[in-house]
Amino acid sequence: MDIAEALAAECAPCLHHDAPRAAHLALRAAHAAYESRFGHVFVICLDGVPPSQHVDQVLVAIRTRLAHDADEERALTAEEMRRLARGRIIDLVTEAGSSQGPFLVAGQPVR
Template identity: 40%
Template sequence: MTNRPHALDALAAADAADLTAILLEICSSPRWATTVAAARPWPDREALLAANEAAMATLTTEDLRDAMAGHARIGTPMAGDATAEREQAGIRRADGALLDALHEANAAYEAKFGHAFLICATGRTAATMLAALRERHPNDAATETEITRGELRRINDIRINRLLDGS
């Protein structure tokens, strides 16, 4: 018998509505949540993470926009959003000039791509996020879509692991 953490068992046993609500907290794309839910039961953590990866690979541009809608703009996590505040902890000690540069770069990115810049911010400083934003700004839309897809997958992996670890 596989050693399964209690949280994974509870998640796999959740009724459809509860499971959907939990999954939408991880990723706000309904298609992603439906696809991950359809992959249960997950025999272990790796299978759930693989379901995340497989679901991310199937998302259309519109589905990706749904997924991005669940994320705070880099540099401006919403007050009271513990997840965004935790994920963007690297901006807390940034000075005003760096935050201003981040906001300006965000605006330029949004004007070009039509959506907010998305990056897995966990463990990154404001300076490294700004550097990544500037590095990605010259990309074409197709390249940026695939980079964003990968960043969303990494964020989902972190959120799934936190859920399973009870943290």
Template identity: 45%
Template sequence: SPSARPSPSALAALSATGAAELGEILLEVCSSPAWAAAVAASRPWRDREELLTANAKAMAELSADDLRDAMAGHARIGTPKPGDAVSEREQAGVRGVDPSVLDELRTANAAYEAKFGHVFLICATGRTADGMLAALRERYPNDAATEAETVRGELRRINEIRINQLLDVPQ
């Protein structure tokens, strides 16, 4: 399928980017320096799959502190960062939503953050506010270890979407 193959120039350009610039690009994908370093160290990437595999491997190896670094780059669900196009695009499902749903999201977010000590993290792309609220409520009873692994999976999916967008930008 055409979506499986990035423009060779996009992948080649990314793979050939200097270390400092590549680090900045990868930190835009995921704010964990450990993740960015691991993905950068996996160069060169022959194809999209190799880069996505590097993402998954790096994400699987993040420590609890590294996961916190990765989560720090994400806006609270229901409140995209103003002026942040990525945050606003990923949370498009909260635009124009009934204010009572946003109030429920804020309340549920606060309870979640009090319990787990970090923002509720979910791959929001394509999800409605109601769907995110349902997921938040479903995950709230998790213990910390279960939730950390769930967050790790959500971060991996977010990174995949962001990497694919990076590769699909015409050069």
């Protein structure tokens, strides 16, 4: 899968329905500006960022990244996608390990 295919599979993050309307509007406008400039959804890994700071982190990151040239943004997007994939794999392995017990890698149990 190349980066274009991976980006097509991503969706823009959304806010909880209880979030203030202004936050929804600001995020929607920022995403639209980003997609208009670069032709794909904005991707950011928020691992380690408290949920209460997600909107602010995303808005600051979009504003910063809108100033990038296409090549710089493509490289940063690829890195963010690697971080997302790494986090998703860790989550899957952690869930599998806790629900199924140890599993084997090269014949050795892994917990």
